Amino acid sequence: MxxxxxxxxxxxxxxxxxxxxxxxxxxxxxxxxxLKCPVLIIESDDWGAGPLRQADLLGRLAALLQRIRDRTGRPAAMTLGVVLAVPDGARIAASGCSAYHELSLADGRFEGVRAAMQAGMQAGVFAPQLHGQCHYWPPALMAAARGDAGVRAWLGAAEPAMTEELPSPLQSRWIDASRLPSRALDAATIGQAVAAEAAAYGSLFGAPPRVAVATTFVWNEVVERAWAEAGVEVVVTPGRRATCRNAAGQPDGIDATMLSGSRSGAGQTYLVRDAYFEPSLGHGAQRLADSLTARTRQGRACLAETHRFNFLRAEAASLAALEAALQGALTACPGLRFLFPLELAHALRTRDPAWVETRxxxxxxxxxxxxxxxxxxxxxxxxxxxxxxxxxxxxxx
Ligand SMILES: [Zn+2]
Known part of the structure; x- marks a missing residue:
C-alpha cells in the first residue's frame, strides 16, 4: 500500500x-x-490610396456585409486597414526616379474611394484602422529602386499602384529593407512619421486613429510608443512582434509574444489576429467556420485576416466566398456576434461582464x-x- x-x-x-x-x-x-459568446471580425487590409476600382468594390462589400446579421440584428463587421498614400508615378518618373512624390488619399481622384469608405462606416459595417501613411518606407523604396528595374518601373507607373506587387520585404513600413537583413530606423524618424500619418488620418476620418496594424506585421516598441502618443489604444498583432527582415527577407527578430487583452509597454491593448480567410488562395467557408469554432472553444474572438487583393483580382468569386463564409459562420455558431476591434478591446480591458466570463x-x-x-x-x-x-x-x- x-x-x-x-x-x-x-x-x-x-x-x-x-x-x-x-x-x-x-x-x-x-x-x-x-469571452461568453462567439465573436467574428473580418480584418481586411490595404484599402485606401491605390486603384480607383476600390470605390465600387467597397460599395459592393458594404452591401454584402449589411445582408448578414447576427442574432441581435447587427450587420457583419469588417475593418479597413487604411493606407494613406501611394507613389505619384508621373512626378517620380519626371524626376528620373531621383525624388519621391506621393499621391494622398485626400487627392480629388480618390473621392469615390473615400465616399465608399464613409458610407460603409455610416452603415456600421466598416471600421477604419491605421495601416500606414504608405505600405513601405519611402527612402528604402527609393534606395531599392536604384538597383532594381522592377521597383523603378513600379514607382513611376502612371496609374495608382498596387503595393501588393512590391517585393514583400519592401512592404514593411517600419524598417529599411532596401538591403537584407533590414536595418532599424531611428526613434526620432519613426516618431515624426507616426505623428504625421496620424494627423493625416485624423483629417481624413475626423478623428485620430485608435487602432493600428503594422504593414506585414513588422514593427517594434518605438513604433508602439509613437502610436500611443498619437492616440492609438489598440494594436492588432499576429500574437508575436517581428522587428526586422532577416537575410532571406522573412519577418524575424521576434522580441515579444502577446495574447488578446494583454498590454503593450506603452499601455495599449493587444488583439491577436490569427485566422486567415483569403478566398483567392482557395480558403472557403468551412475554413472560416472551423477557425471560429476553435477560437470559440478557447473563449476567444476570431479575427480573420483578409486582403484587398482577393477582391481586386477575383472580385465576383471572392465576394461570393465571403458571403458564403459569413453565412457558414452563423450556421456553425448561431450565437455569433459581430464586433469591431475597439469594442472588443474595451470589453477585454474592462472585463465587461456583458462579454467576459466570470464563472x-x-x-x-x-x-x-x-x-x-x-x-x-x-x-x-x-x-x-x-x-x-x-x-x-x-x-x-
Ligand atoms: Zn498590408
Whole structure:
C-alpha cells in the first residue's frame, strides 16, 4: 500500500514540476479573458490610396456585409486597414526616379474611394484602422529602386499602384529593407512619421486613429510608443512582434509574444489576429467556420485576416466566398456576434461582464482548450500523463 502511495506521490510531484516548468504561459492563458459568446471580425487590409476600382468594390462589400446579421440584428463587421498614400508615378518618373512624390488619399481622384469608405462606416459595417501613411518606407523604396528595374518601373507607373506587387520585404513600413537583413530606423524618424500619418488620418476620418496594424506585421516598441502618443489604444498583432527582415527577407527578430487583452509597454491593448480567410488562395467557408469554432472553444474572438487583393483580382468569386463564409459562420455558431476591434478591446480591458466570463467552469474549459498551443507543453503533458487529468478537466468543465 505504501508502495502505491509513494508512486502516486511521485506522479503528483512530476505533474507539479511540469506545471511549474510552464507556469508563465499557463498563467498567462488563465488570466486572458474568456469571452461568453462567439465573436467574428473580418480584418481586411490595404484599402485606401491605390486603384480607383476600390470605390465600387467597397460599395459592393458594404452591401454584402449589411445582408448578414447576427442574432441581435447587427450587420457583419469588417475593418479597413487604411493606407494613406501611394507613389505619384508621373512626378517620380519626371524626376528620373531621383525624388519621391506621393499621391494622398485626400487627392480629388480618390473621392469615390473615400465616399465608399464613409458610407460603409455610416452603415456600421466598416471600421477604419491605421495601416500606414504608405505600405513601405519611402527612402528604402527609393534606395531599392536604384538597383532594381522592377521597383523603378513600379514607382513611376502612371496609374495608382498596387503595393501588393512590391517585393514583400519592401512592404514593411517600419524598417529599411532596401538591403537584407533590414536595418532599424531611428526613434526620432519613426516618431515624426507616426505623428504625421496620424494627423493625416485624423483629417481624413475626423478623428485620430485608435487602432493600428503594422504593414506585414513588422514593427517594434518605438513604433508602439509613437502610436500611443498619437492616440492609438489598440494594436492588432499576429500574437508575436517581428522587428526586422532577416537575410532571406522573412519577418524575424521576434522580441515579444502577446495574447488578446494583454498590454503593450506603452499601455495599449493587444488583439491577436490569427485566422486567415483569403478566398483567392482557395480558403472557403468551412475554413472560416472551423477557425471560429476553435477560437470559440478557447473563449476567444476570431479575427480573420483578409486582403484587398482577393477582391481586386477575383472580385465576383471572392465576394461570393465571403458571403458564403459569413453565412457558414452563423450556421456553425448561431450565437455569433459581430464586433469591431475597439469594442472588443474595451470589453477585454474592462472585463465587461456583458462579454467576459466570470464563472469558473467555462473559464476552466477555455483554459484547457488553450493549452495545446504552448510550445512543447502538449508533448510534456502526454509524456508525464498530465494530459489525462487535464483532458478530464476540459471535458468536465
Ligand atoms: Zn498590408
Amino acid at each position: 505504501s508502495f502505491v502511495a509513494a508512486g502516486l506521490a511521485m506522479l503528483l510531484l512530476l505533474w507539479l514540476a511540469t506545471l511549474l516548468a510552464f507556469a508563465v504561459p499557463l498563467v498567462a492563458r488563465w488570466r486572458e479573458p474568456v 469558473l467552469r467555462p473559464r476552466l474549459a477555455a483554459w484547457c482548450a488553450r493549452l495545446d498551443e504552448i510550445p512543447r507543453f502538449a508533448r510534456a503533458a502526454r509524456l508525464t500523463g498530465l494530459a489525462l487529468p487535464l483532458g478530464w478537466l476540459g471535458r468536465a468543465a
